[in-house]
Amino acid sequence: MRKSVLFILLCMSGISAYAQQVLKGTVKDATTRQPVPGATVKVIGAKTGATTNEKGEFELNVPANAQLQITSIGFENVMVAASLIKTTPIFMKMKAISLTDAVVVGYGTQSKSSVTNSIASVKAGELTAEKNIVSDFGKALQGRVPGVYVASREGTPGNASGIMIRGAQSVSAVATNPLIVIDGLVVDGNTISINSINPQDIESVEVLKDAASAAIYGARGSTGVIIITTKKGKNNSKPSLNVNMYTGVNNVPFKRRMMNTAEYTSAFNDSRNNRIGDIDAILANPGATPPGRLKQLQDEKTVLQGQLAGLKMGDRSIDWLDRIKHKNAPVNNLQASMSGGGEKNSYYMSLGRYAEVASMGVGRFERYTGxxxxxxxxxxWLKINGNINLTQSVSKDMSNPLATAFAVRPDTPDELAYQYNGRMGYYAGLQNNPLGIMMDNNNKNKTNIYLGSLSADLQLLKELSFRSSFNATKYNGLNSSFLLPVGYLAYSTGGLYKMQGTDNFSYNFDNYFTYNKRFRKLGVNGTLGYTYYNNELNSFGYELNGFPQIDNVTGGAAAAGYGAASNIGSLHLNNKEISDAWFLRTGIDWDGKYMLNASLRRDGSSKLVKDNRYSWFPSVSAGWDLSREGFMAGQRAVSQLKVRASYGISGNMRPLGYFDARNLLKATSYMGGQALVLNTLIGNPNIRWERTKQMDAGVDIALFGNRVTLTADYYNKTTDGLMSNTDVSWIFGAGSMPDNIGSIRNYGADLQLTVNSRAGATIGWKVSTNMNINRNVILSMKDSTAPFGALVFGGPQSRSKVGQPVGSVMVFESQGVDPLTGDMTYTDRNKDGRWDANDYVSIPIALPKFTGGTAVSLSYKRFTLDALVTYVAGNKVYDYYEQTLRNYSLDYTSVMPNKFSNLADRWRKPGDVTDIPRAVTGVHGAGQTADWNSKPSTQFITDASYLRLRNVSLAYLLPVKVLQKAKLNQVRIYGSVENLLTITPYKGFDPEAVSNTGIVSTNLPNPRSAVIGIDLTF
Structure with missing residues (x-):
């Protein structure tokens, strides 16, 4: 018996020895024939693997019938049978930019080589967490797509970026962002921001830039279309779990500081003494001044002398801009996803959490995604897909501390001054403590967003398919805020509680046929369909006064023991929109050389009255690939040389209000209690949506096996029917009426160059650079001279003027500081001895002339270094806070607000040469006004061009031997820094953090972020 057992064991060991074998091989570059060190060789279906040495050699125990997969950064993956490796090396081809990749277009896909429109693509590899320490998808596009200008205008955590494609084509601030389509779901950007989707769930992004590609979306496509395709599972793949996490800190690097106590005291005294000097000069010659005016001046002098005598400055000096910073504010991200699939099914699921603390103030932002x-x-013949995306975002205590920090005196104590109902942080009277504002005033914004779709694909014939999809969005937003009954903001209310809510449900139902057939050299394709869109928006709000502390508010009702709240105001709105459209797209190509495509869409919207409700949006495009011609045969350098041109018409309905085409009426009491019905909104039945006609001509070039690609486009587009409100007489019950007021032209060029190569056997590199040149000009306006009004209180006038770009401001032209008097001088353009609106000059500020970026990726063995540089040039900003802090009067708290420290370089005595006027309060200057030295003028307009090192990241891929012990497939360890360096002539906080009108107010600067992270694949 023992002999039998021993014999069986010997046989089994022989079988095992026969089943396993030691395999030796070499991996080489297919082009250079040089070894490829650091390549990973894995047995498919097993956990065993090896890494090639400096000579490209490896040694691995494998079963006799094993299949191997060889991977290396910068090369295409190779799969080969183990039996074929014994005698020949494994050759790996360098990765090239594929021209056969599918490009997602409206209601379908096209191969990249057959595209005749201006479409840019961004793949998942550019959206990874290590390359983008961002909370929203928009920031991940910065500097990566030519013609797409992305600006993070507010450094508040969770704030969505503004996106503009090929210039501003509307005077409406809400109408510049492109249409967002997520897996066929049309997202209303006015309610749902693009940060509702986790960037790590995105597979690819297509940007439709020309009208020919966007016309398929009709009245929604003129501002461009961004199509987001999310990740999906793959058939016949084992379950794969990926976990990506990083942690780090945010800090605000800015250059400005406020005056210290000594500088503040000097400015206060100078401003009063200079005014007293002006008064004394007038009193010295009393015969030239009316007696009543002399008495006023003497009284004013007495007040100023009292202010000088009453100024009691403490011995401390606090830089409040520094105190409101949250140094090393934490930022964390965790993303886990699992995917896989069988022969007939696939799945992808993910969970994510992003958390960020404000780098200024005490605000917090959290986002949970599933x-x-x-x-x-x-x-x-039938395939079904369903997906759902859940997002919950919570922002807390996001009060902006900048305005309060500007106002507080530098000697104001920063400790918590006294208690109020158990809370601390306010001073006696109406002055606010910035720390108290941040700590005590409670505000919270919570949103829940549900995105879902269900689709069915039917293969009716080999060349004919049908797709039906239902896509829905549900948005719930609730914003609450509470102000203690101290300080200026809520002192008179006895405690102020506000609640605002929004409920939005929208869906689009798409049904379309797709035909695709090839008749030898002739290819024919077409799409015919119908879409229906329904959007319903409900909003409410109320305001409650008389609550001494937040604990007394429960669901908007007064708690027992405090009585009923007073001064209750409420608002409720219900809006609904319905639109539908038929669309057709068709295309033909001959042998891949000549391509012709056309589309047509008929759109209708309930926002418009019957006569203007429907409109047609056509497009046509053509392409010619010269590289396929006979005269290009035999050459190897040119992989593609395609010229293309397109023309199309698309629309924009976003500026159009729900009732802009109709009058809104209300009953009111007027004159002796007589009930009357008046207009609250004067509608315009003739209003129609904005329409953009765009021509595009471009070339696509690929060289040396697609390792070098160049795409260049010239575009010219005109938008007419610009929507805005025009002034009408109040006799009609309202002071304005919506109307189509003019037209705008944008023209320019896009350029993108990408080089993908290797230097030797261990180094790979890729450089992609892009640039956009855009010029914007207003072609016509119904009234080319009437201003739209001040952009901010006391600031510059906004005016859309023919011949000027959108975003121009009307200001006085500054001639500098008079060295004799120390007051500002302005150009009296009409020479009438007065300075008024007739002397304004129009200065374009908001729109840049050049935008772009350069992405560099370097790989050495298992290390990868990535960097992204972005730039903006030719734009200016109006520094509103520089203007307001030039005023030396007392504010509502009877305190002179603090000033920026650069005002210490002001004019002080006759003969001083400086660009900063003297400190003075009261009327002064040639115009004898209280704001003469701080009038809206060109002195506050500065160049805001910048070059920014947007991101630098370094990653290391662990060797296979290390992973085998931990039973992992892949591990990447990385470190990343965002906003590392900015070069700019602008001396403010952040040249990017400005409003879309170019006004610098209390926009928080974007932080510098530094994180370390790990990416695990099981």
Whole structure:
């Protein structure tokens, strides 16, 4: 018996020895024939693997019938049978930019080589967490797509970026962002921001830039279209779990500081003494001044002398801009996803959490995301897909501390001054303590967003398919805020509680046929469909006064023991919009050389009255690939040389209000209690949506096996029917009426160059640079001279003027500081001895002339270094806070607000040469006004061009031997820094953090972020 057992064991060991073998091989570059060190060789279906040495050699125990997968950064993956490696090396081809990749277009896909429109693509590899320490997808596009200008205008955590494609084509601030389509779901950007989707769930992004590609979306496409395709599982793949996490800190690097106590005291005294000097000069010649005016001046002098005598400055000096910073504010991100699939099904699911603390103030932002996508191939002709995306965002205590920090005196104590109902942080009277404002005033914004879709794909014939999809969005937003009954903001209310809510439900139902057939050299394709869109928006709000502390507010009602709240105001609105459209797209190509495509869409919207409700949006495009011609045969350098041109018409309905085409009436009491019905909004039945006609001509070039690619476009587009409100007489019950007021032209060029190569056997590199040149000009206006009004209180006038770009401001032209008097001098353009609106000059500020970026990726063995540089040039900003802090009067708290420290370089005595006027309060200057030295003028307009090192990241890929012990497939460790360096002539906080009108107010600067992270794949 023992002999039998021993014999069986010997046989089994022989079988095992026969099943396993030691495999030795070499991996080489297919082009250079040089070794490829650091390549990973894995047995498919097993955890065993090896890494090639400096000579490209490896040694691995494998089963006799094993299949191997060889991977290396910068090369295409190779799969080969183990039996073929014994005698020949494994050759790896360098990754090239594929021209056969599918490009997602409206209601379908096209191969990249057959595209005749201006479409840019961004793949998932550019959206990874290590390359983008961002909370929203928009920031991940910065500097990566030519013609797409992304600006993070507010450094508040969770704030969505503004996106503009090929210039501003509307005078409406809400109408510049492009249409967002997520897996066929049309997202209303006015309610739902693009940060509602986790960037790590995105597979690819297509940007439709010309009208020919966007016309398929009709009245929604003129500002461009961004199509987001999310990640899905793959058929016949084992479950794969990926976990990506990083942690780090945010800090605000800015250059400005406020005056210290000594500088503040000097400015206060100078401003009063200079005014007293002006008064004394007038009193010295009393015969030239009316007696009543002399008495006023003497009284004013007495007041000023009292202010000088009453100024009691403490011995401390606090830089409040520094005190409101949250140094090393934490930022954390965790993303886990699992995907896989069988022969007829696939799935992808993910969970994510992003958390960020404000780098100025005490605000906090958290976002939780969940996604599930399931695809089932029911049979050979039916496939069903369903997905749902859940996002919850919570922002807390996001009060902006800048305005309060500007106002407080530098000697104001920064400790918590006294208690109020158990809370601390306010001073006696109406002055606010910035720390108290941040700590005590409670505000919270919570949103829940649900995105879902269900689709069915039917393969009716080999060349004919049908797709039906239902896509829905549900948005719930609730914003609450509470102000203690101290300080200026809520002193008179006895405690102020506000609540605002929004409920939005929208869906689009799409049904379309797709035909695709090839007749030898002739290819024919077409799409015919119908879409229906329904959007319903409900909003409410109320305001409650008389609550001494937040604990007494429960669901908007007064708690027992405090009585009923007083001065209750409420608001409720319900809006609904319905639109539908038929669309057709068709295309033909001959042997891949000549391509012709056309589309047509007929759109209708309930926002418009019957006569203007429907409109047509056509497009046509053509392309010619010269590289496929006979005269290009035999050459190897040119992989593609395609010229293309397109023309199309698209629309924009975003500026159009729900009732802009109709009058809104209300009953009111007027004159002796007589009930009357008046207009609250005067509608315009003739209003129609904005329409953009765009021509585009471009070339696509690929060289040396697609390792070098160049795309260049010239575009010219005109938008007419610009929507805005025009002034009408109040006799009609309202002071304005919506109207189509003019037209705008944008023209320019996009350029993108990408080089992908290797230097030797261990180094790979890729450089992609892009640039956009855009010029914007207003072609016509119904009234080319009437201003739209001040952009901010006391600031410059906004005016859309023919011949000028959108975003121009009307200000006085500064001639500098008079060295004799120390007051500002302005150009009297009409020479009438007065300075008024007739002397304004129009200065374009908001729109840049050049935008772009350069992305560099370097790989050495297992290390990868990535960097992204972005730039903006030719734009200016109006520094509103520089203007307001030039005023030396007392504010509502009877305190002179503090000033920026640069005002210490002001004019002090005759003969001083400086660009900063003297400190003075009261009327002064040639115009004898209290704001003469701080009038809206060109002195506050500065160049805001910048070059920014947007991101630098370094990653290391662990060797296979290390992973085998931990039973992991891949591990990447990385470190990343965002906003590392900015070069700019602008001396303010952040040249990017300005309003879309170019006004610098209390926009928080964007932080510098530094994180370390790990990416695990099981």
């Amino acid at each position: 996604r599930l996508d399931v695809t089932q191939q029911v049979n050979h």
